[in-house]
Structures are given as C-alpha cells and as structure tokens.
Amino acid sequence: DIQMTQSPASLSASLGETVTIECLASEDIYSNLAWYQQKPGKSPQLLIYYANSLNDGVPSRFSGSGSGTQYSLKINSLQSEDVSIYFCQQNYDSPFTFGSGTKLEIK
Amino acid sequence: QVQLQQSGAELVKPGSSVKISCKASGYTFTSYDMHWIKQQPGNGLEWIGWIYPGNGNTKYNQKFNGKATLTADKSSSTAYMQLSSLTSEDSAVYFCARSHYSPYFDYWGQGVMVTVSS
Numbered sequence A: 001d002i003q004m005t006q007s008p009a010s011l012s013a014s015l016g017e018t019v020t021i022e023c024l025a026s027e028d029i030y031s032n033l034a035w036y037q038q039k040p041g042k043s044p045q046l047l048i049y050y051a052n053s054l055n056d057g058v059p060s061r062f063s064g065s066g067s068g069t070q071y072s073l074k075i076n077s078l079q080s081e082d083v084s085i086y087f088c089q090q091n092y093d094s095p096f097t098f099g100s101g102t103k104l105e106i107k
Numbered sequence B: 001q002v003q004l005q006q007s008g009a010e011l012v013k014p015g016s017s018v019k020i021s022c023k024a025s026g027y028t029f030t031s032y033d034m035h036w037i038k039q040q041p042g043n044g045l046e047w048i049g050w051i052y053p054g055n056g057n058t059k060y061n062q063k064f065n066g067k068a069t070l071t072a073d074k075s076s077s078t079a080y081m082q083l084s085s086l087t088s089e090d091s092a093v094y095f096c097a098r099s100h101y102s103p104y105f106d107y108w109g110q111g112v113m114v115t116v117s118s
Helices: none
Strands: A004-007 A010-013 A019-025 A033-038 A045-049 A062-067 A070-075 A084-090 A102-106 B003-006 B010-012 B018-025 B033-039 B045-052 B057-060 B068-073 B078-083 B092-100 B102-108 B112-116
Touching (some): A004 A084, A010 A019, A019 A033, A019 A084, A019 A102, A033 A062, A033 B102, A045 A062, B003 B092, B018 B112, B057 B068, B078 B092
Parallel strands (some): B010 B112
Antiparallel strands (some): A004 A019, A019 A070, A033 A084, A084 A102, B018 B078, B033 B092, B045 B057, B092 B112
C-alpha cells in the first residue's frame, strides 16, 4: 500500500496569514493527489484534485502543488471559516490511502 | 443538485451484521463509481472499496475483504454496504462518496455512525 505522510499534525496561524500543509507519498503517485477539508461533524469536501486543480466553488486562496512524491496545499489570507482538518489522498493505486490529517486552528 | 443521502445511525451487537444505505440523486447513478470510506473517532480515513452501479463491478481494499460487501440497486439509485461479524473495531462513521473516471471523491454522504456494543 502507498503510505501518505502528512505534516504538520496541527497548525495554528493568525487571520490573514498564509499556511502550507505537506504530504509525502511512499512512492511516485504521478500527481494523482487530492486534498479535502473536513469541518467538525461534517463530511470531507473536495478542495483540490490532480495535485493542483481547484474544485468548483472552492475559493482561489486555496492552491495545490507538487509532483512525484511531494505535494503541498497552500492557503492564502487565512479566514476564520478555514478552521478544519485537512487530508490528502492518493488516487494513483488501490487501496486509495489518506494522510493522517492536519488540524488547522486560528491563533 | 447532487445529493448522497445515507441511512441513520446504527447500534448493533458484536457478532451481528448491519446494512447501511446511500441514496443518490441529481445525477445518473449508473455512470459514476460509489466508494465507501471509514472514519474512526479521532482517526483518519480508510478506503473500504468501490462499486460501479452500471454493471455491479466491485473492488475492495484487501483489509476489508470478508468484512464489507457492496451492492447497488439501479431501480432506486441506492448503494449499500453490509458489514459482517461486527466487533468494536468496526465502530466508526461510514461515508459513501462519488467519483468519476478518477478515484477522487467530489460528493460525499453525510455519514452513518455505527456503534458496536453489547
């Protein structure tokens, strides 16, 4: 199985700041990487697919980048509604595996 | 609009089985894959498997072989997952989620909490 190592596990930042979350795959996943946002008590919502494609309706302050085994999610101009847990997911090979999540809080 | 409406919370006894549902609306049910994902409290997400309702083909995470069985009813646009021989390790929230062509999940159900307790 492909292991997805996500960092940091938690993150605290101020409103308006820029934050970056990283995801490292145990092998090359050829940009088959998605990012999800999960708010407390809700189901995950797709933010980014194919490493850097923004899902419909997702604010442009979210962006994804990376290739090979290393990927990142950047959130510009942090807003209060961005408080969530963020997960990466590889969809290159079955079983499709997720990172362990990053809990984002506002300082 | 696309909606995946899941059945209600379940409290079940160890050793029993449970079948949960996911009713799809707002799109052509038979043209998209339906996946099932497990989330234990405080834990991450685990992919269980998928079914293509168009022909009933399935693919499972080996970890869930023998534990989960996926089916779909085209007439009611509903996908089902049956979990068998339940233990406390199966207590979790289970989500259905849709994908098309590539297995990233663009719509999710609201989740079903399954609690296994005597």
